[in-house]
Amino acid sequence: xxxxxxxxxxxxxMLAQPSLAKIDTGAKVSDMVVTDANGMTHNLSDYTGxxxxxxxxxxxxxxVKKHYSTNNMQNLQKQxxxxxxxxxxxxxxxxxxxxxxxxxxxxxxxxxKRGAEPxxxxxxxxxxxxxxxxAKTTPHMYIIDETQTLVYQGAIDDNRSANPKSVQGAKxxxxxxxxxxxxxxxxxxxxxxxxGCSIKYAR
Amino acid sequence: xxxxxxxxxxxxxxxISTCLPTLARQSLPVDTGKVTASLISSHxxxxxxxxxxxxxRTDLDEGWHTYWRNPGDSGEPVQINWILxxxxxxxxxxxxxxxxxxxxxxxxxGFEGTPLFPVEFIAPANAKTGDILTLKSEFYYLVCKDVCxxxxxxxxxxxxxxxxxxxxxxxxxxxxxxxxxxxxxxxxGAIDNANNRIQMTFxxxxxxxxxxxxxxxxxxxxxxxxxxQEVQIGADGLRLETAPDYxxxxxxxxxxxxxxxxxxxxxxxxxxxxxxxxxxxxxxxxISSSKASPSIGDITVWSALIGAFxxxxxxxxxxxxxxxxxxKALSLAKTAHNDRSANRKSAWAYTIGVLTTFIxxxxxxxxxxxxxxxxxxxxxxxxxxxxGWLAILLFVIGLNLLGVFEFGAGLQNTGASLTKKDGFxxxxxxxxxxxxxxxxxxxxxxxxAIGYALAQPALIMFIVFIALGFGxxxxxxxxxxxxxxxxxxxxxxxxxxxxxxxxxxPMFAAAIWLVWVLSFQAxxxxxAIILTSTMFMAFAIWLFKAHAKWTKILAxxxxxxxxxxxxxxxxxAATPSLDPVTAQTDTQIWSQEAVAQNLAQGRSVFVDFTAxxxxxxKVNERLxxxxxxxxxxxxxxxxxILIADWTNKNDVIASELQRYGRAGVPLYLxxxxxxxxxxxxxxxxxxxxDVIKEALEN
Numbered sequence: 001x002x003x004x005x006x007x008x009x010x011x012x013x014m015l016a017q018p019s020l021a022k023i024d025t026g027a028k029v030s031d032m033v034v035t036d037a038n039g040m041t042h043n044l045s046d047y048t049g050x051x052x053x054x055x056x057x058x059x060x061x062x063x064v065k066k067h068y069s070t071n072n073m074q075n076l077q078k079q080x081x082x083x084x085x086x087x088x089x090x091x092x093x094x095x096x097x098x099x100x101x102x103x104x105x106x107x108x109x110x111x112x113k114r115g116a117e118p119x120x121x122x123x124x125x126x127x128x129x130x131x132x133x134x135a136k137t138t139p140h141m142y143i144i145d146e147t148q149t150l151v152y153q154g155a156i157d158d159n160r161s162a163n164p165k166s167v168q169g170a171k172x173x174x175x176x177x178x179x180x181x182x183x184x185x186x187x188x189x190x191x192x193x194x195x196g197c198s199i200k201y202a203r
Numbered sequence: 204x205x206x207x208x209x210x211x212x213x214x215x216x217x218x219i220s221t222c223l224p225t226l227a228r229q230s231l232p233v234d235t236g237k238v239t240a241s242l243i244s245s246h247x248x249x250x251x252x253x254x255x256x257x258x259x260r261t262d263l264d265e266g267w268h269t270y271w272r273n274p275g276d277s278g279e280p281v282q283i284n285w286i287l288x289x290x291x292x293x294x295x296x297x298x299x300x301x302x303x304x305x306x307x308x309x310x311x312x313g314f315e316g317t318p319l320f321p322v323e324f325i326a327p328a329n330a331k332t333g334d335i336l337t338l339k340s341e342f343y344y345l346v347c348k349d350v351c352x353x354x355x356x357x358x359x360x361x362x363x364x365x366x367x368x369x370x371x372x373x374x375x376x377x378x379x380x381x382x383x384x385x386x387x388x389x390x391x392g393a394i395d396n397a398n399n400r401i402q403m404t405f406x407x408x409x410x411x412x413x414x415x416x417x418x419x420x421x422x423x424x425x426x427x428x429x430x431x432q433e434v435q436i437g438a439d440g441l442r443l444e445t446a447p448d449y450x451x452x453x454x455x456x457x458x459x460x461x462x463x464x465x466x467x468x469x470x471x472x473x474x475x476x477x478x479x480x481x482x483x484x485x486x487x488x489x490i491s492s493s494k495a496s497p498s499i500g501d502i503t504v505w506s507a508l509i510g511a512f513x514x515x516x517x518x519x520x521x522x523x524x525x526x527x528x529x530x531k532a533l534s535l536a537k538t539a540h541n542d543r544s545a546n547r548k549s550a551w552a553y554t555i556g557v558l559t560t561f562i563x564x565x566x567x568x569x570x571x572x573x574x575x576x577x578x579x580x581x582x583x584x585x586x587x588x589x590x591g592w593l594a595i596l597l598f599v600i601g602l603n604l605l606g607v608f609e610f611g612a613g614l615q616n617t618g619a620s621l622t623k624k625d626g627f628x629x630x631x632x633x634x635x636x637x638x639x640x641x642x643x644x645x646x647x648x649x650x651x652a653i654g655y656a657l658a659q660p661a662l663i664m665f666i667v668f669i670a671l672g673f674g675x676x677x678x679x680x681x682x683x684x685x686x687x688x689x690x691x692x693x694x695x696x697x698x699x700x701x702x703x704x705x706x707x708x709p710m711f712a713a714a715i716w717l718v719w720v721l722s723f724q725a726x727x728x729x730x731a732i733i734l735t736s737t738m739f740m741a742f743a744i745w746l747f748k749a750h751a752k753w754t755k756i757l758a759x760x761x762x763x764x765x766x767x768x769x770x771x772x773x774x775x776a777a778t779p780s781l782d783p784v785t786a787q788t789d790t791q792i793w794s795q796e797a798v799a800q801n802l803a804q805g806r807s808v809f810v811d812f813t814a815x816x817x818x819x820x821k822v823n824e825r826l827x828x829x830x831x832x833x834x835x836x837x838x839x840x841x842x843x844i845l846i847a848d849w850t851n852k853n854d855v856i857a858s859e860l861q862r863y864g865r866a867g868v869p870l871y872l873x874x875x876x877x878x879x880x881x882x883x884x885x886x887x888x889x890x891x892x893d894v895i896k897e898a899l900e901n
Contacts, residue, residue, distance in 0.1 A: 022427065024452060062345075062353045099350040127307075136309055137277040160279060162345060162353040191449035193423035197351040198277035201307035 022134040025190045029148050034089075034129055037104035037121040045148060051086040051181070053174065054142040055118065055156075056093060056130065056199060058100025059110055061138045062162040063196035068114050070167045073139075073156075077117050080178060090118040093130030095202035100138065101125060127201040137196035141174050145181065152177040154192030228360070228370040229260075235354035237264045237346045242338070243319075243373040248363035252328040256377050257360060258321035259283055259342055268313045269344045271301035273421055273462075275311035275428040279345040279353075281320060286339040294323035297384040300465065300474045301419055303428075310429040311347075312419055319380040326364060334364040385463045385474035391440075394425075394460055394479040398799070398879040401426050401447045404485045406440035409475050411468030413441050419474075420462035424450035433882075438488030444881070456481055504663060508670045510652035515674020518641050549630040550683025554676035556634025561672035562665065564638070569661045585852045587724040590816070591733045591769030593639065594717035598737045599744070601710035604703055608744050634676065641675070653866045723815040723850050725772045732768050739765035793847035795859075799880040807842040807899055810883065812860060812870035815850040819888060820869040827890040836892070840899045873898040 023029065032044045044052065055073070057064050067073040081088050092107065094100030102110060107121045124130055133142060133153075143152035152173065159170035177187045230242040238261050245256040261269065261281070270278040285293040299319065301312040326336065339359040346352050392405045403418055417432050426432075430446040450456045458481055463474040602608065656667035714737075722730050743761035746754045791797055793810055801808045811828065813820040827833055837844060849856045849868050860870055863885055871890060872883035875898075884898045 022448075025449065026452075060350060062351060131308060162279065163343075191424070191452065194277070195279065196277055197347070198306050198309045198311065200349065201309070203307050 023132070023150055023153075025150055025153055027150055029144050029150055032129065032132065034091075034122045034124065037107045037123060039104060042120070042122075044144070047087050047144075048148055049146050051146060051178075052142075052144040053080060053086060053088045054133070054144070055088065055090045056135045056138050056140040057090050058092065058094055058138040058197060058200065059102070060099040061197035064138050066162055066164045066167060067139060067156065068116065070164050071115070072167045074115050074117065076156075076172070076174065080174070081117070081119060087120075088118040089120050089122050090116070091122040091124055091129060091135070093124045093127050093135060094200040095127065096125050098200035098202075099197075100200055125202065127199075130199055130201060135194075135199055137194040138199060139196055140194040140199070143174065143177055143181075143187075151181065151187050152190055153194075154189075155194045158192075160195040228373055230358040230360045232262075233356040233358055235356045236352055237267045237348075238262065238269070238344065238354055240342060240356055240358065242340060242358045242360040243377065244360055244362060244370055245374045245377045246362065247368040247370050248365040249326045250367050251326055251330040251364060253367060254323055254325045255362070256321045256323055256381065257338055257362075258319040258373075258377050258380060259340065259358075260317065260319050260376075261344065262317045263315060263346065266315075267346050267348045268304055268311070268315045269318070269346050271312040271314065271419070272296075272298055273312055273419065273423055274345075275303070275313070276309040278311050278313065278347060278351070281344040282342065283320065283322070284341040284343075285322070286341065287324075288327070288336060290327040290329070291324060291336070291338075297321045297323075297381055299380060300383060300385055300463065300472060302472075303417065305429075308429055312428070319376060321377050321380050321384070326362070330364045332365045336362040336364065338362065383473065385476045387477075388475040390464060390475050390477045391485050392464070392477040392479040393483040393485045394481055395484050396447050396451045396482075398881050399447060400879055400881040401443075401445050402484060403443040403445075403479060404440060404487050405442075405464060405477065406485050406487060408441055409466060409468070409473070411466045411473065413466045415465075415467065416441060416443065417465045418443050418462055418477075419465070420460055422450070422457070422460060424448045425456075425460055435487075435490050437490050440485065440487030442487055442490075504666075507652045507655040507663075507667050511656070511667045511671040512674035514652055515671040516677055518675050519678055547683045548627065550680050552627040552630035553634040553679050554673070556631035557638055557676040558634075558669060558672040559631075560635040560638035561668045561675075565661075565665050565668040569664065585724075585814075585816075585850070587721055587729055587772040588769045590717050590721050590724065591729075591736065591772050592766070594714045594721065594733055595736050595740055595765060595769070596636075597710050597714040597717065599740055601707040601714065602741065602744060604707035604710060606700075606704060608747065638672070638675070655864065656866070717816075720815045720850070721772070729772050732772060736765045736768040739768070790844045790846060793845035793856075795880070797843075797845055798874055798883075801843045801845075802874060802876055802880050805841070805876060807840055807876070808845055808872075808874040808883075809837065809842050809895070809899075810845045810847060810870075810872040810874070812847040812849060812856065812868045812872075814848065814868050817849075817868045823869060823871075823888075823890045827892065827895075830892070832892050833895060836896055836899065842899060875899065 029044055033041055034044065035041050059065075059068075064073075077088050080086050090107075090111075092100060092102055094102075102123075104121070104123060107123070110116075111118065111121065122129065129135075135142075139156045141152070141154065141156050142150060145151045155173055157167070157170035157172045157174075159166040173189055173192055176189060180187045228244045228247050232239050232241040240259060240261045243258050243260050245258075246253075249255050259281075263269065270280050272280050274280055281296075283293075283296065287293060297320070299314060301314060304311045304313050304315075324336075324338065330336070337359060338361075339357065341355065341357050343353065343355040346354055388409050389407050390405055390409065391407050392403065395402045395404075414434060414436060416434055418426075420426060425448055427446040427448050432443045432445040435442040435444070460479045460481060461476060462479070464477050465472065465474045467473065652667055652671070656664045718730055718733055721733055725732075739761045743758040743765065746758035746761065793812075798808050798810065811820075811824075813824070836842075847856050847859070849860075860866065860868070863870060863872070869888055871886040871888075873886060873895070874880060874883040878884060886894055886898055
């Protein structure tokens with residue numbers, strides 16, 4: 001009986017609940033309460049006045065490994081947060097039992113081991129934040145400016161490969177966007193196609 | 204020990220495969236983990252200057268997939284790097300036809316099973332017989348199931364120059380792959396972004412079924428891969444509608460977008476390559492059908508049947524059917540303590556009455572549909588004549604229940620004798636009457652099923668209606684076979700007379716409701732006509748009580764007048780005055796332009812597709828829409844309410860209902876600046892404050 005009900009219910013509610021609604025680049029990010037690896041809650045709006053970089057991550061994903069094994073991601077984290085006005089949040093939207101899922105303690109330990117220094121790790125096993133941002137891949141990068149406007153979303157760089165060698169010489173879209181912001185001009189590549197593994201959402 | 208031997212053996216194999224050229228038309232297979240890959244060739248040996256194909260053959264483990272040239276929301280395409288003799292070059296990959304692979308909310312484009320990736324080569328013209336061409340490939344693919352693994356490997360294949368000899372084993376699979384690989388076939392296409400909806404239009408379609416077509420774009424960022432593509436078929440072509448992605452936001456969109464349009468031909472899944480001209484449309488003629496595309500939640504015959512069946516059962520407790528069913532309950536109470544086989548017969552007679560009526564309705568629908576008219580469920584009550592006759596019928600039944608008169612033997616087949624006769628005819632006509640009165644109620648589940656049925660060929664439509672009928676009759680069928688349930692009822696006695704009389708009042712209430720419906724359809728005059736009819740009917744019944752011959756003739760005459768008066772009823776010219784959502788909020792008449800206008804002013808829109816005869820609509824209006832909470836919600840969210848009144852026949856409304864896969868009312872839509880005017884959010888038929896709130900705030 002349940003198998004029968006599902007298609008009907010699906011048909012009835014399909015249009016009522018779009019699976020991934022995207023936030024357009026240039027749109028304001030509304031209030032969003034998230035929980036970090038220490039169990040503390042933050043509202044994204046608390047960071048008004050600061051820049052926020054969101055990094056969707058999954059330590060088991062080859063594309064994420066590419067950026068951590070080459071220290072590319074760690075360097076980017078240190079470089080961008082050095083000024084103190086930028087907050088880097090690594091977000092884990094893997095559901096419990098799926099690849100990439102970590103508890104708060106595991107996530108902290110993982111970062112110590114690999115020398116990663118995000119400001120905080122956000123745990124999103126229910127996928128609420130991921131779906132709200134329409135995050136699709138790991139890595140998937142977002143930049144929110146001081147006025148809580150989404151100014152960049154997409155890939156970390158322009159080499160869409162899992163091969164660690166491809167980090168060298170790739171154009172890093174996050175750095176480019178930050179440079180545009182520093183120069184006071186509009187971000188030139190404000191939206192790009194993210195690449196990587198699909199996020200292991202709860203179904 | 205055996206393991207060590209295995210390792211040595213493998214090492215030797217690898218050594219042979221990379222170092223010793225063997226004249227095989229298949230390279231040694233390379234197991235890269237989740238995939239076993241090899242190169243295969245269409246020819247064993249070729250003449251100088253001749254063209255031939257070499258394919259990368261990948262055999263994927265069960266449940267794993269690799270990716271198309273546009274991998275969709277995530278992933279990475281299959282890649283082949285050729286290392287060739289200096290005077291040779293490789294052609295492009297002839298990509299196999301991809302399919303959408305959903306993972307949670309993410310949709311990828313890729314392959315499962317054993318996809319082949321053929322590439323064309325041309326043997327150097329200056330090659331000599333006996334030369335050997337060494338074609339080496341480094342390949343790479345991301346293979347995913349729940350997790351993703353990048354895998355790579357190398358393989359080489361050797362082709363001899365000499366006579367043309369095709370390969371027995373691999374020529375055929377390669378030719379098959381080439382045949383199924385989409386190519387251009389003269390299909391015209393265009394793509395446009397209007398009101399934040401992508402419209403892709405196609406003409407000069409290939410032969411085959413395009414009702415489940417899907418477009419795979421080559422570039423990313425054109426359309427949101429995770430959103431369904433809605434199919435509309437026109438007289439001269441096809442339209443697909445879906446959500447745009449970021450390329451449209453910044454004017455980065457190229458002038459042409461290429462991709463693959465899929466279809467099925469004789470059950471085979473196929474595709475053609477199409478170049479879409481950006482920011483234009485091609486004329487596809489009159490739209491004939493609309494259906495959501497395969498990726499998500501496509502309703503099948505089976506789910507339509509089950510939906511219809513469940514809908515039928517639920518119809519029993521809908522307010523419009525209840526009075527009639529109390530009649531049936533009464534007749535069962537009479538027989539409850541009698542004869543079991545009589546109970547069964549009567550249950551079956553009732554069922555047959557229900558089914559016959561549903562089939563009759565289906566036949567009428569088929570006939571009307573074949574004339575090209577736009578109709579839907581509840582159409583019977585769109586005619587004021589039928590509403591009038593029904594009101595008279597219910598009034599007469601009410602009088603009969605009250606004991607004003609008893610039917611004579613000669614009238615036993617009129618259908619109103621049902622309470623008097625426990626026989627076949629009585630039960631049969633109860634069933635028929637129940638269906639007719641049930642038509643204004645659309646139960647949950649039923650709406651989708653009937654909406655589906657109306658868009659299908661006649662046969663499927665009949666089957667869906669029969670399923671609906673069986674569901675509707677089921678409760679009484681069960682009672683017929685489980686008399687134990689009936690013994691719960693008290694013993695027959697004087698209470699039955701009182702109970703019967705009491706049932707007259709729901710009948711009168713139903714008649715009043717029909718007259719009220721009529722007042723919207725035919726105005727005050729219509730009400731006067733129908734009340735006059737009921738007066739003539741009552742007069743006839745009174746005359747029948749006298750036994751003189753002339754009174755009977757006069758009575759017959761009165762009945763004729765009573766029944767013919769409704770014929771003069773016609774829809775009043777006045778615009779619909781239905782005003783269901785009455786409170787202070789901004790209420791307007793629905794039109795597509797009105798939706799767009801309100802959105803342009805930054806307002807949200809709630810559309811109420813309703814009809815005076817639709818009881819579900821009335822219940823929703825009373826219990827939800829007209830409540831203070833919802834009205835406040837509407838004014839706080841700056842929402843305009845648009846009323847689409849389907850009490851009378853209206854083709855524009857009917858086609859709009861059809862666009863959402865519905866055959867009848869109610870239908871509730873919410874448009875916000877986010878959704879755009881093209882496609883609203885469909886709310887469930889049973890409304891609640893939370894549902895509306897969520898839709899408006901989303």
